[in-house]
Amino acid sequence: MSDEDLVVSYLDSQDDKYFSIIYQRYSGKVYGKCLSFFKNDAEALDAVQDVFIKLLVNIGSFKEKSKFSTWVYAVTYNYCIDVIRKNKNLPVTDFDVKNENLDFVDEVDDHWITQIDSNTIEKVMDMMNEGDKAILLMKYMDELSIKDISGIINKTESAVKMQLKRAKSRFKLIFSKLENAF
Amino acid sequence: MENNFKKLHQERISSFEKNKSGRIESNIQGNISFFKLIGNFFELFLPNQVKTLSKFFESDNTTLRPIDDQKKPDRFPQ
Structure with missing residues (x-):
């Protein structure tokens, strides 16, 4: 059924x-x-x-x-x-993107991000904001299409692509910081 | 191709299904029963007049309202 x-x-x-x-x-x-x-x-x-x-x-x-x-x-x-x-007493605005400069971060490859071991994924995700976390989970855990994600977060497909790109860049930044810490 | 996001998700699902699923389901069932009890309570004890009145407010506005009728220019034909 x-x-x-x-x-x-x-x-x-x-x-x-x-x-x-x-x-x-x-x-x-x-x-x-x-x-x-x-x-x-x-x-x-x-x-x-x-x-x-x-x-x-x-x-x-x-x-x-x-x-x-x-x-x-x-x-x-x-x-x-x-x-x-x-x-956190933050205003409830869905999935906002922080305006930080991520231009210097190289394009993050989907294959690279899915190959990181699961413990490290957990650690990096714990350090991310909830908006980035959600969009990465939708993309890689649920394997939803850009169209489906745009329906869920109520944004255009191009806005979703931009937000996903930024979330991946922030993921990579946190990952690099964690690697350097050890 | 291996996807470690999915692997992590699968580990969490297995842990939930083994140890926690039953407990949460019975809590939810408890809540559902409570909601149904409250629903039945209102259905049984709400006075009939209130039910009739609420039906009146739910009506589909197909009848002509007096205020609309008054706006017609020809309502007092010469």
């Missing part, structure tokens, strides 16, 4: 068994993303719970304009970013 069919069946019958299947399919993926944003496991688990309650409450607003998985990821990323920014 496809995700979209499960949503329709859940909305028609209100039977929890359909939502339970959605939970089985997506809870691990949602947890994996939440763990990238929150410092500890307990916070990530609370986030999973909140995201699924948000999904449940808003499931009627899923309009099949995108794949269900893309909608789940959008809810997850937006939730994580909102919580982190509220905790």
Whole structure:
């Protein structure tokens, strides 16, 4: 049964068994993303719970304009970013790009970035801001297309490409600093 | 081609499914039951007058409103 069919069946019958299947399919993926944003496991688990309650409450607003998985990821990323920014007392503006000079950083190759060992990826990501983190996770963890990412963050495809380029450059800068520190 | 972002993600998914998934699911089920209880409570105890009134406000505005009728220039034909 496809995700979209499960949503329709859940909305028609209100039977929890359909939502339970959605939970089985997506809870691990949602947890994996939440763990990238929150410092500890307990916070990530609370986030999973909140995201699924948000999904449940808003499931009627899923309009099949995108794949269900893309909608789940959008809810997850937006939730994580909102919580982190509220905790930091930052204004809630989605996925902004800081105007720092990254021109001197060479173009970052996709192959290079995906070959770094997973422990180092975790360390570098922990030091990145939530906007950069989200866009890198969408690109490399979820392997979403530029079009899907632009739908999630509500920006044009060219703005997404620019933001992705900057996020990769900042990733490389932090990676180099970490390497030099050891 | 190996992708270590995906590998990291897969490790996290496995750890979640082994140890934590069941606990979180039962918490969510608890919340769903609570929401349903609240929904049933309102359905049972909300006075019928309020339900009727809310239906009135939900009506689709297809009937002619007096204020619109008054704007017609020919409403008092000579």
